[in-house]
Each structure stands twice: as structure tokens, then as C-alpha cells.
Amino acid sequence: MIRDLDALRTFIAIATLSSFARGSDKLGISRAMASKRIADLEAELGVKLINRTTRSMSLTEAGRKLLAAAETMFGLLESAEQDIRSATAIPRGTLRVNAPMSFGIRHLGPIIDAFLLQHPEVNVELTLDDRVVDIVDEGYDVAIRIRNLGDSSLTARRLAPARMVVCASPFYLEKRGKPEQPQDLTRHDCLVYDYLARQNVWSFVRKGVNADIRVNGRLHSNNGDVLVQAAVDGLGIMLAPTFIAHEALRSGALLPVLLEWRAVEPSLFAVMPPGRVDVLKVRSFVEHLSKAIGKEPYWDKDLPIAFC
Numbered sequence: 001m002i003r004d005l006d007a008l009r010t011f012i013a014i015a016t017l018s019s020f021a022r023g024s025d026k027l028g029i030s031r032a033m034a035s036k037r038i039a040d041l042e043a044e045l046g047v048k049l050i051n052r053t054t055r056s057m058s059l060t061e062a063g064r065k066l067l068a069a070a071e072t073m074f075g076l077l078e079s080a081e082q083d084i085r086s087a088t089a090i091p092r093g094t095l096r097v098n099a100p101m102s103f104g105i106r107h108l109g110p111i112i113d114a115f116l117l118q119h120p121e122v123n124v125e126l127t128l129d130d131r132v133v134d135i136v137d138e139g140y141d142v143a144i145r146i147r148n149l150g151d152s153s154l155t156a157r158r159l160a161p162a163r164m165v166v167c168a169s170p171f172y173l174e175k176r177g178k179p180e181q182p183q184d185l186t187r188h189d190c191l192v193y194d195y196l197a198r199q200n201v202w203s204f205v206r207k208g209v210n211a212d213i214r215v216n217g218r219l220h221s222n223n224g225d226v227l228v229q230a231a232v233d234g235l236g237i238m239l240a241p242t243f244i245a246h247e248a249l250r251s252g253a254l255l256p257v258l259l260e261w262r263a264v265e266p267s268l269f270a271v272m273p274p275g276r277v278d279v280l281k282v283r284s285f286v287e288h289l290s291k292a293i294g295k296e297p298y299w300d301k302d303l304p305i306a307f308c
Contacts, residue, residue, distance in 0.1 A: 016139030075275035092121035099144035164263035189236035190215035203264040
């Protein structure tokens, strides 16, 4: 049994920030004290937790396992403490949030601003990144995921559908013609998002019939905003999430096609490590996020598309 909880807190701070200097600054202790606590912890456990050079540091396999367990343990302790203080409890502390780049830029700013105004004792550290981060290893409280989640040890709350629309500019459709069937997309310049679950494959369904189409084109990107702008500029057809393309669809800068076929859509989830869902600051943020987006997302209102 680890006896020194201060050493464990020090390890978590250094591991999540990937820096002895930043971790010790966060805790308000000297680097020498932080190094001593880590050395004492490694001696107590009989294993090396952190690999250090003069220029970098990384966790060992034992360090990664300890970080996951320690964050879960402290999350449960925080949850228990807040339950005990529930009569007078208010959300407080630092909330670390991760979200996809385009979704975060377009939608999370005002939502987080409103949350901070409502909860003056909460600080938010928001990281925008289109890669799927390991929220346990990297120390996040909540991650926004836009995908179909498989089996996972993480706790997930579905917030809303993340609808997808095949669309192109009027100029492109006049020049290249409108696809009538999903298979027609193989003859078009498609604008391809690189982080699809199945790369270069767009999936559709109509009356129980599925169609998986392998697409290609001149522009691939890991950013949806870049692709939507390319579609508006007439460079191709895009399978666009409505949370990015809604303004262009409303204005007519992009026109939806293949309306008889429904693009297989992911969902918008808030994902949390084990034990964090009951922490008050986390629970309050996820509730706020859910209400702000709505079960029918606000960006899907008044689009020239009928969703079923």
C-alpha cells in the first residue's frame, strides 16, 4: 500500500504535464522536492516510473499503470468528498477538456464561457486536437468524441446525433453533374477527411440497404473546415458534418445531394475516465454541455434537409 499520498499527487502532476518543472510549479513545490518524492515513490514500489533525460521524460509501463490507477483513486476520493459536502457543495477546481478542433472552435467557446460565468470557482483547460487522445494517460476529465463508440472502460454520455450530409457547390455540380446513387461518387472529386473510422470509405443506408463506397480525390485533410471551404470553392464533393457545414448549407453555398440515401452518422459523446462522472465539476459541465447543444442540435435547425 502506497503510504505517501503527496508523492502520488506529485507523480500525477508531473506525468500529466510531462514536465518536472511544470508539475512542481503546479503544486507549489521545488523541483528538488518533486524529484525526491518521485525517487521515494519508486523506491517504495521497487520499480522505475519515469524515464528521464536532460531534454525529455516519458512514463514506463509501470508508470502508465500507476497513473491510470492513481487518477481513478483520486477521482473517487474527490467524488466521495463532494458527496459528503453535497449540502453546500459548488463545482470547483480545474477541469481538463479535450475536443476535436473544428467542433471546439465553432461551438465550444460560447458554451465554456457560459459555464465559467455560472461557476466562478472552476478553471477550464481546453485542448483542441483531432486525434483520439488517451484521456486516462493524458489526464483529461472530459473528452468530446464524434464517432460510434465501441466497447470501452470509459464512461460515455451520448449528447446528440452528429449528422453527415453529402454536398457540393452549385458551380461544381453544374460542371460535373449531380450523383444520383452512392456508386456515382467514384467518378467525382471527393474531399476526404483523413480521420474517418474507415479511411476513404463513405457509408450510406436506404430502406435497409447498405452501400459502402471507397472515394478519392485531389484533397485530403485532417481538418473539416479546410474541406468545407474547398467544397464551397468548387473543388469537389464532401461528406460534411452539419456542425461545420450548416452555415454554407443554409446560405446555398453548398447544396445537399443523394438525399434519398442517409449517410451513416456517428454520435456526439462526452467521454470520461472511470470514477470521474460523479465528480461535481465534471457532472456539472456535462449537464451544461448537454443542455447547450440540445437533443436536436441547434446547428441542425432550418437546414434544407429532412432528417429522419
